[in-house]
Amino acid sequence: MKVLKFGGTSVGSVKSILSLKKIVEKEAKNETVIVVVSALGGITDKLIATSHLALKHDDNWKVEFNAMVDRHHKMIDTIITDTKKREDLFNTVDALFEQLKSIYFGVYLIHDLSEKTENAIVSYGEQLSSVIVAALIKGAKWFDSRDFIKTERKHNKNTLDGELTSKLVKKTFNDLPHISLVPGFISRDRDTDETTNLGRGGSDYTAAIIAAALNADVLEIWTDVDGFMTADPRVIKTAYTINELSYIEAMELCNFGAKVIYPPTIYPVCVKNIPIKVKNTFNPDSPGTIIKNKIEDDQKPIKGISSINGTALITVTGLSMVGVIGVNRRIFTALAAEGISVFMVSQASSENSTSIGVREEDANEAVNVLNEEFSAEIADGAMFPMHTEKGLSTVAIVGENMKHTAGIAGKLFGTLGRSGVSIIACAQGASETNISFVVKSELLRKSLNVLHDSFFLSEYKVLNLFVCGVGTVGGKLIEQIRNQYEELKERNQLKLNVVGIASSKNAIFNRDGLDLTNYHDTLKTSEPSTPEKLRDKIIEMNIFNSVFVDCTASKDIAALYQSLLENNISVITANKIAASGEYDKYAKLKKTALRRGVKFRFETNVGAGLPIIGTINDLRNSGDKILKIEAVLSGTLNFIFNEISSDVPFSEAVRRAKEQGYSEPDPRIDLSGTDVVRKLVILAREAGYRVEQTDVEKHLFVPHTYFEGSVEDFWKHLPELDADFESKRKVLEKDEKRWRFVATLDGDNTSVELKSIDRNHPFYNLEGSNNIVLLTTERYKEYPMQIQGYGAGASVTAAGVFANIMSIANI
Template structure:
């Protein structure tokens, strides 16, 4: 014998009831013996509760709700039955509805609905659905009989969540099924006390009904048919990559249900566990899918962690003080005071110092629990050896669950590493000696982020998903988007890396998509967005989304955006940027940003601040970390200035070369930023600070090369006009250098902490002599590289190399997150 149970979503419409009939026909055709338990039609129980509440308040609107209830069941019958069977079903429904109508009227008159009365009200949902379906199965050729569970499931008088008398119930079930060989269609959720008063079995009551019947019949299997493909690794509403667990033990299922898994409820498992009856969770809408098998057979080859579950809202109370240390009976007094108040404890944790005991409960009981515990320890508090109970709210409990965890070292380490790298703080931790679960209390606003981080760690560890929030989609930004799009398949296949751009902003618009903006159509998505570009709003939305592995990418040179870096890093979001403003501003702020990044365990990467895509900063850091000492740094640090002076030959004008550099995107919009050495100064400051020198901008000596008229020009256009007039001035400098066999180079130097920038003429013996195009070159003279300095050379400007440098940092951050 099998016991099948179908939930409210499975019987919500006549169409779905027909689908269930098709499933049962297949069982019947195969000669299988089974009985079926049904919940009320989807939404009906809530409707009955509302009717009762309205009637109890004297609100006549309960009559409208009753009319809807009645009409829904008559309409379902009208659609399901032929006239012959309709003539049988409708009188039964009319009888039920008349009783319910009279009952609600009585509640309305006395303005009161006790738990006992409400149990009777709620019984009409299951009674109607099972009655309709039993008759429909008969019409479809299945020999079905209607069984009101009140005949066989016997309970005490704890209305709302009655306790089952197992001996009476099993005896009644066995007697009824011996006398009724037809397929029994049973009402879920409802029962009766010894005197016949209607009771209900509480949350998950219909599943419990199925398990009780299976236990009474010593059934071979229980099947719970619902609207999902089984027990999932996590809540799919919060973790979109959650998948079905093929099999699990009763203990694992019990833990999952305790920590919020909605598919199965603890009472359901107890009768099945006692009789060792395997239980399968199946999907009514996908009947051929295997679902999840719950039994006593462990899966030693499966995942160490079977599932990740959470309790969305808890309060954490802490009793602390020196008076707890070494005193027997403290825990007993504490938890007795809670038990006497009917307060259920979700989680308990106590340090070995015995200085404090923390426990999690439902927030609605927090104040009551605080008062009860403080009353129990009133004497100790008056003596000053126990502190007032501390209450922390807006918390959640996350639990990883699995019997195999005890055999796999490092599980807890991976859990805390995943949380830590996503900036999620563990407020309290609990682990049982069986190692079946590890529970962590965290801030409630981090629940979804934590679930996704842990799910990725334990189930998708081969797949890394990064969430990018991109500011600036101009030349560098659009090039970076193209590079990410072009490399997507390669990264997915060879590095198991998924990069999703989930937020994007320019000066006019911003757009967000948690699943990832379609990079083939990103321009239209941004253009057609109805949300105006607002940097403050963009940061707020990024923080609100609170996605795992978030990276903020700033492709601009905007000073105002750099002011948000501290807030971003402090929100545990990594940053990659070619924007040099933050790292070259006040030294104290530079230091502060690096400290916050380190404190929050996130990355603040700015390799492209110096040398675009060249490994300049990373090389410098590697030298320092390995114990080398930097004595001098010399560099042609500007790709634009490198291009300008490398291209400046006899027969070309200086102004035309500068114009060409601007058109190629090598220079800043105003080339004077480059020619005045301001951009180079920022880069030199960064190199100096990375070398350990707390240099400020005013300490860098710059040799100006532009005549005053060029400096003072009011616009870029006016600047170029003045630059043309100065062509002879620059031509004279070039000619003099050539006459000496030299070339002009704008060189930045850091020598024993002294920083300077100037235009120099160098001969063929100098490393900078042979530079070409927009190449940068940085020469490191160190204790190890004293005789032959270390040289880094390559393209130092251009959207392609800069974007590639940012892209490399994104991948680096992704690798560091795992």
Template sequence: MKVLKFGGTSVGSSKNINSVISILEDYATKDSVVCVVSAVGGITDKLLLAGKQAQNKENSFTETFNTIKDIHLTIIEELNPNKNESIINYADSKLNELKSLLDGIFLINELSPKTSDKLVSFGELLSAYIIAETMKNRGISADYKNSQDLVITNSNFSKAEVNYAITNKNLQDYFKSASQKTTILPGFISKSALGEQTTLGRGGSDFTAAIVAAALKVKQLEIWTDVSGMFTTNPKLVKQAYPIDEISYQEAMELSHFGAKVLYPPTVQPVLDLNIPIHIKNTLQPEAVGTIISNDEIVSTSPVKGISNIGNIALLTLQGSGMIGIPGFSKRLFEVLSQEKINVILITQASSEHSICLGIDETDAEKAKTAIDAAFDNEIALHKIDPIIVEKDLSIIALVGDNMKNHQGISGKMFSTLGKNNINIRAIAQGASEKNISAVILQSDVKKALNTLHEQFFESKTKQLNVFITGVGNVGEKLVEQIKQQRQYLKENLKINLRVAGLSNSRTMIFNEEGIDLSTWKDQLAKGEKATLEGFFENTKALNLRNSIFVDVTANKEVANLYTNYLRQSIGVVACNKIACSSDFENYKLLKRLSLKYNAPFLFETNVGAGLPIIDTLGNLIASGDKITSIHAVLSGSLNFVFNNFTDKTKFYDVVKQAAAEGYTEPDPRIDLSGVDVARKILILARESGVEMNLEDIENTPFLSESGMESDTVDDFYQTLITDEAHYQSLYASAKAKNCQLKYVAQFNNGKASVSLQEIPSDHPFYNLKGKDNIVMFYTQRYPEQPMIIKGAGAGADVTASGLFADIIRIGND
């Protein structure tokens, strides 16, 4: 014999009921079947609502009743379009009884637990009868049996206790003589020994199924629902969650306690006692394997079996120096909560005995505070303890697994993973059995926490990075295209799942927590919302995605000023914008401190040399104990391009215009030609070498004409290049006469830095530097005579984008 239970969603519509009937018909070809059904999905809540409305003298109870009636009559018509008279007669009879009961509640203005049990029983009585009669109408051997004739309880209304001696005998006697292949039983409902209608409380239909399975000693109980078993975590919040094939009773109970709604543990006690396995199946996907719950030894590669959570938690904290060493505080505290019928979900106490923290349902928070403060009124008045502290908008997340106790470091991995994503932990609880590690966090962090932990414990070490890019001009566009091109490679080879979750230019911005489709990003951005720097930050913060990275592809000071905001939210920052790292030294150090404090990477390799690994190499030298003695460098790809192309046969204006058109200069070329850009770069290298220095400390010898230096606008500046051509030709002529090349050189030596245009002789390493190339020579204690040299393209959209991309990948590999 098979015992199957179908929940409210499984019987929530005629379509779903047809699926149930198909499953039952298939099973009945092989064995006799007992099918326990819940009320049609949502009906129990509507019955309670109608009762409450009637009790409160609200005429709207009639509308709620009519909704209940319409739902059932529609289902009957859809299931039995041509042969439904007997079912409609039964339904009308039951619905008339229901209406009379509601009218009575309305008249006497009272809804007792006894009446409430009678009220909610109509849901299961109707659904079970409809299904049984529909099957008979289709020629299937099936019959309806009222569970109230079989399951006998005491008179503890709303959560009656079963008399197993009588109930088991009733079930065994009935099914010995039952001739039908399929028996449909309403779940949840029962009768007292005095003949009063009772119910079995929360999870009552599961309970009915477990009682039947235990009484008949079947080999397995099947619980059919709307999901394919118990999942590694909530699939509505974590798309990568997947069903667990096998799980122990203890693990299932822990997961169910902490929010997994598939199973309500107390209801399956009858089958647990007899070690009858429970199989969770999906009504809408009957071919899915589902989850088997048993006491059999289960071999698992992962010590963590699942991650669950309970929302809408309030944390109560009782604390005070007067608690230390004084027995009885805990006893009094729990007695107060017990008297108020408040369930305690989580408990944690500091070893100092200075405080006790309790997690309860948020709806009970104010009642609990009032009762506890009253109970400890004397101690509060004497300042021995503080008034109870209540924190709301919290959630409990829990790692569950029988084998966690045999694996070191699970707790450490859990908390470090949460910490890296700026998820603050308010309280921690871990039982001595080590089957469960629980933490209280903000409700707003639940999705990020579950995704982060699931990635850590269940996914094939694939790390998801969520990138938010501001500035999708020339370089930004190249970066997006590189990400699009390499996404699959990163996923397959580096186990990095890189998603662009936000994009912005100076006009519009777009966001998508699932990742923006990079094949149409330009069209999407054109239709995006109005862009603001603060709005971009607030949207990034609100999405609260794990491993978030803000990428600044601008030269904007206001954007750089927001880095502190991102870092304080544990959002990494990758920047080609040099303004932040060349700003006041205290701001530079603040950014470094925030990066460490909030575990948020702050990478800016492209600040110097575009895609060349200059800052990374410098950092490795310093970290390995080497010391920089001097740096000699050509750090401006734009200036190198200009002076490599400027001759006595060209115009300086034309060469600068060409450099700007090819993207080698900033939009305002004065930043490059004035030497400010190079000064910022040598400043950053000096700071990364460990020297405290500001931009004004760098000696900058300009080569521009006086009128070029004093120009007010970009257009004015370009005009000076034309009028002052002789000045620039004289610079070229001087170098040529000495067989030298003009190079704009940055130097750092003995704690001092300078930038200037220099005439480089033919035997110097800088002489043959071509095109837009950069070169850096590090002289160190380990490289005192022959420097470490880094050379290559130091400007251009592609190489700058690749440098930003490399920093993003570096974060993914950490």
């Protein structure tokens, strides 16, 4: 035998109630069933709202009442096809509505709505729905749950009389029909015979009480979701159904905001070790969630994340609390007396403060109650007036295996800290099945997403990327991300979610991810943007695992890094300006990233996709010291000097470098050595030396006058240098040497210079736009470490940026 409970949404529409019929009839083919139903979706709220209209002598109560009658009539007209059965059902339903109308009219006349009257009013929701479902399902026998669900008055509340109820349930269902139909929620006082109820969500409780009393094989809760989810799917798109939960885990999730089951439901069946299945009326083929005593082969330490919004934190503090017995008793007794529920407690080990979490709507009353309770201590100065903080949310991570897994709390707090989420208060029970903490409400979405992602509750790890710059490098990067997206999902369980793209004039954003196939068209029609607007929007979106990717050469964009890092947004950049600018600002960026637990990566600043900076960092981190760096760092200049020949003059070689995308948009940046100086400064700094650009000794090969005026003037006058370069080239060729523009760090000295390299030097055979770096260290002193490869080009630079992104994804 099994007990099936159907919630309001399961009887709320024609489609759902016909699905209910199909489910029950299918189950009844195999065994006897008891079906418990709630009121039609929204009817309980409507019954209460209408009673308050009547109480206020508002004639609109009749309009609302007639709307409820009409809704039930339409439901019957649609689903009951047998004329005689439909007529009998109309008579039954209309008789109930006549009783209800009389009660409303009484409230309207005498302006009184007692608890007794309101209990009677809300009972009609379940009475009406249950007789309709009983008529719909062939062979179903209707039972009035008030005859066997009994309550008693305790602490000014109606509470279940479990012993009497169990006896009456067994007696009522001694001769069990094949299909029994029971209204949920409603009950009757054992002493007064007045109609009472088991509280909102009480239909679940009714079903659990019956299942426990009759030792059912299973209790099935049919609702409008597939089961318990790992988190709220409205907040976390990647949330999914949990297959199995223990009773304790389900109870913890229910108590902290997961509204799948009414929390008291679990205890009666848990005692009898009766499993609970949570199923979806609208998707009956889904396996749902099963709740039972022990989960076999349970490997996950965390099962789910739940949350309560609208939290207020009240802090009771004072030196008189230290070592004094009974303070907490007074706190909870005073609040309980006023019916104020406390769902979280956090106490300092010094005992001089206790923080309690309550609903925001209860906060003011709770403060007044506690100020009154401790008024004498407050007046004496031994305690402070109650401090309250609103606008908060409580988050709980739940899982029985946490107690068997070391480091869960450390990972929790570390993950939140790296995401810029500050924890205001926290609590962990001795059973270690729940860790609860309080954060500001605006950080709730971020907290839930980053924890869901971090604890492998999500199918995929997600990085949310803001890409700035859609030129050669940025465009190639976006293309590479689009091409690799599906493979990374399948192979690495990683989603690279591009949530923002900015050009020099416009920006587009989408928290769920942008379409990378037509972003250019979308950008053209988007709102104008500035660097400041871009920064503010990224910070405002407050997305977890955010990474800002700079593919520009803009000084204004580089100026945003500090703010972004301060807001726990990692920065990956191909832009050299920040890392080669003022040393103190560079050092501050590095320190900020370290302090905030985020990443500041700029590998492509030197050598495009070559692992030069990473190698220097690895050497230093392992205890080695960089003594000397010799490098050809400009792919552009190397290309130019490899192109120069008797047939290709200097000016033509420069033009080819520009046309093939090796040079900066303004080639003078390359020819002036500025680009190489920046790269050398970056390497020197990463090698542990404090170097400014002004410290670099420059030996340039193009007269300074060529860098004045416009770019057009530069191109016009550049051929004037061809003859001199050709003359020198002939001498070079005769001596079997080649030009290389070499950057050097030797101790504290730095320089850039066009050098003549003979054929025995490692730089001699450097082809095309390749870069090469020789690292002389304390370990690699006799034979310097050599790094060589493509050092320019949009594709390899984009690939280097992509590699930096992946390095963050793999942390």
